[in-house]
Amino acid sequence: MKLYSYFRSSASYRVRIALNLKNLPYEYVPIHLLRSGGEQLTPEYRQLNPDALVPTLVDGDAVLQQSLAIVEYLDETHPNPPLLPRSPIDRAYVRGLALQIACEIHPINNLRVLKYLKHGLKVEEEAKNAWYRHWIEAGFGTLEGRLASDARTGAFCFGDAPTLADVCLVPQVFNAQRFNIDTQRYPTIQRIYDHAMQFDAFKRASPGQQPDAE
Template sequence: MKLYSYFRSSASYRVRIALNLKGIAYDTVPVHLLRDGGEQLTPEYRKLNPDGLVPALEVEGAALQQSLAIIEYLEETQPQPPLLPQSPLDRAWVRGLALSIACDIHPLNNLRVLRYLVRDLKVSEEDKNAWYRHWCEQGLAALETTLARDKRVGTFCYGDTPGLADCCLVPQVANARRLECDLSAMPTILRINDACLALDAFARAAPAAQPDAE
């Protein structure tokens, strides 16, 4: 298995955590999102993934795209340890948490989007950072409300073993911290994040631990 990954990409980070939690060995193929106008935009990489985004997972002669689709694939092909609960209602809840990060927070703070704001819309550095913090803080605040009131939350987002929602939460919190978002009113998120970071599977997936880390 080959993971096309950029150390700082939080979508790649999610998949790295999932691979580690399941104990699946893989090779990292670094794709540098900034070098030479972006290695993800070369014709060669686009042949693999027309979206021109990381991550992509090469497996069974195919190249899978989209972090959550990749993690669901891992869950289906290597079910142990499970990253999703058993009951459909609980699975929907966990997927909802993951998607609220993957659809409602992260896409707005992606590199290509921030670039468009600055280059095409001539948005100032200050306004760009305010944009970033706005979506990140608003999205995480909603997530905090959802997590704080739900009895299914344990040490991790669902119970006492890490799963799909945690794979998404930790990279998002890392981004939030990098951009100095205000997380002071989010004790549940911070507690879960700390519990995750204490695990080897999460530590080995961190941006700083990647072969292409700068």
């Protein structure tokens, strides 16, 4: 398998974690989102990913986009260890946690959105950073409440083994810290993050460990 990835992209980071949890070797192809006007915008890359987003996973003839679709694909084709629980209600709960991050926090702070704020709306740097923090804090606030109160929370978001929810949570915490958000204010999120980062699958997936890390 080939993963087109950018070290700091949290959508790429999710897929790296899932590949590592499944013990799947892969070739890392760096796509630098900022260099030479954005390598994701080249016609060659757009053939693989018309939206000009990372990651893209190539598995044989299949060219797959969208990190959550890719992680579900890996879970279906390599079921062990599973990244979703067994019962439909619990699966919906775990997917709901993952989607809260993937839909309600992450896209609003994506690079192209921040670019539009800066160039399209002439938003100043400080207001742009406040925007970034606002959506993480809004999302982490309610996520912390759910994780702190739900009986299903364990060492990870759901029980004591990593799931799709942790695959999304860990990169989002990394992003928050990069933007100087004090994640200690979200003790359950912080505890799960610290726990996850003890495992090789999460450690090896982190931005600093990638071949294109700066």
